[in-house]
C-alpha cells in the first residue's frame with residue numbers, strides 16, 4: 001500500500017502494547033461506505049447533518065454541511081485549524097445550536113421536535129433525551145478535579161442513569177480496566193499524566209454507553225510520548241465495531257488505520273471525502289493536496 | 303458601670319444573632335441571585351442585574367428604615383426590630399455575596415460546564431455536583447470577611463430601634479447622664495474583641511484551604527517536592 005507520507009514515531013508507539021495490557025486488533029472495514037449505502041437506501045444513518053450552517057456573530061464557521069454517518073461507522077474529520085471541525089462536533093454534542101439546518105440522531109431530530117405537526121426548537125427535556133445517545137471526549141480532558149478517578153467515572157451513571165452505586169462502580173472499574181487505569185481509582189485527576197487523564201475521560205464517556213461518540217483532537221494537548229497510549233485505547237474501542245465514531249483528528253496515520261471514511265473540511269465546507277486509502281493517496285481537490293502536502297512537509301521537518 | 307456591662311453584653315448577643323441570621327439569608331439569597339443572573343432567558347437575568355445594582359447603590363440604613371415601615375404594612379402584622387434587621391441586612395449583603403459567588407463561578411473553567419452537558423447532567427445536578435463544589439471553596443475566605451463586615455454593620459440597625467450595643471450605650475448615657483467616653487469606648491472594645499479573633503480565624507481558614515487545594519488540585523507541586531526528596535508519590 002502506498003501512502004503519501006512517512007509513518008514516523010507515532011505509528012511505532014501505537015503498535016506496542018500500552019500500559020495495562022490488552023491486545024490491539026486492526027480495525028476492519030465492517031460497515032459499507034455512506035455512498036454505497038445511500039444508493040441502496042437500506043441503512044438508516046445514525047447521524048445526519050443536513051445543510052448545517054453555524055455563525056458566530058458575523059463569522060460564518062460552517063457554510064452548509066451535509067453528512068450522513070452510518071451506524072457503527074468510524075468517520076475521521078481532518079482539515080486546517082479554524083475550518084470548523086470542533087464546531088461540527090459541538091453542534092452534535094448540543095454544546096452549540098446550529099444557525100440553520102437540521103441534525104438527526106438515530107432517526108430523530110436533535111435540535112428540533114415536532115409539536116402539533118410543526119417542527120419547533122427542542123426544549124431541555126428533548127435535548128436531555130437525545131444527549132443520552134451521544135458522548136464526547138474533549139481536547140483538554142475536562143475531568144472533574146474535585147472528584148477521585150472512580151467518582152469521575154461513576155458520577156454520571158449514578159446521577160443521570162440512576163444506577164445503583166455498586167453497579168456503577170463495577171461498570172466503572174471495568175471501563176477503567178479497559179483503558180488500563182483501574183489502579184488509579186482513588187487518585188485525583190491532578191495526580192495523573194495527560195495521557196492518563198485522557199484515558200479516564202474516555203472511560204467516563206464510555207460508561208454512559210452512547211451510540212455515537214465524538215473525539216475532538218483528543219491527543220493534541222498531550223506530550224508527543226503520551227499520544228500513543230491514548231490512540232491505542234481508541235483503536236481498541238473502534239475495533240469493537242458497534243459504536244459510531246466521529247474522530248476529529250490531525251493524526252493522519254491514526255485516521256488511516258481507524259476510519260472507514262475520511263472527511264476533509266476546509267472553510268466550513270466538506271471539500272472532499274472518501275475511504276482513507278484513497279483520500280491519503282489520491283487526493284482530488286487542490287485544497288486537500290496542499291493540506292496533505294503541508295502536513296508531509298511538517299512531519300519531514302520534525 | 304454595674305448596669306452598663308450587662309446592657310452591652312445583651313446588645314452584643316443581639317448583634318451576634320442579627321449577624322448570623324442576616325449572613326445565612328445573604329448566603330442563600332446571594333447564591334440564588336448569582337445563579338439567576340446567569341440564566342439564558344433574558345427576562346430572568348436582566349432584572350437580577352438591576353436588582354443587585356439597586357441594592358448595592360442605595361444605603362443600607364435607607365433600606366432598613368424603609369422595610370421597618372413598609373414590611374409590617376405589607377404583611378399586616380407587626381415585626382420585631384430583629385426580624386426586620388435580619389431581613390434588611392441579609393438582603394443588602396446578598397447583593398454583595400452574589401458577586402462573590404459570581405467570581406467563584408466564573409473561576410470554574412468552561413470545559414467543566416461542557417463536560418457536565420456531555421455527560422447529560424440535569425441543570426440542578428450540574429450546579430450541585432460539578433460547578434458549586436469547585437466555585438465555593440476558593441471564595442470561602444471572602445465570605446468569611448463579609449461575615450465580619452456584616453457584624454460591624456449591625457449598629458446601623460439602631461435606626462430601626464434594634465437593641466444592639468450602640469443603642470444600649472446611648473440608652474445608658476441618656477438615663478444616667480453619664481459621660482459618653484467610657485460607654486462608647488467599651489462598645490468599640492467589644493467589637494474589637496470579636497472582630498479581631500474572627501479575622502484571624504478567616505486567615506487561618508484561607509491558609510488551610512490553600513493547603514488543601516495543594517493536596518487535591520495542585521498535586522503536581524507536592525509531587526515535585528516529594529520527588530526531589532526521593533519519596534514515592536501516592
Ligand SMILES: Nc1ncnc2c1ncn2[C@@H]1O[C@H](COP(=O)(O)OP(=O)(O)O)[C@@H](O)[C@H]1O
Pocket residue numbers: 056059061079080081082083084085086087088
Ligand atoms: N464560541 C465561539 N465564538 C466565536 N467564534 C468561535 C467560537 N467557537 C469557534 N469560533 C471560531 O470558529 C472558527 C472555527 O473554529 P473550530 O470549529 O474550533 O475550528 P477547528 O476545530 O477546525 O480548528 C474559528 O475561527 C474560531 O475562532
Ligand SMILES: [Mg+2]
Pocket residue numbers: 085086087217
Ligand atoms: Mg478544533
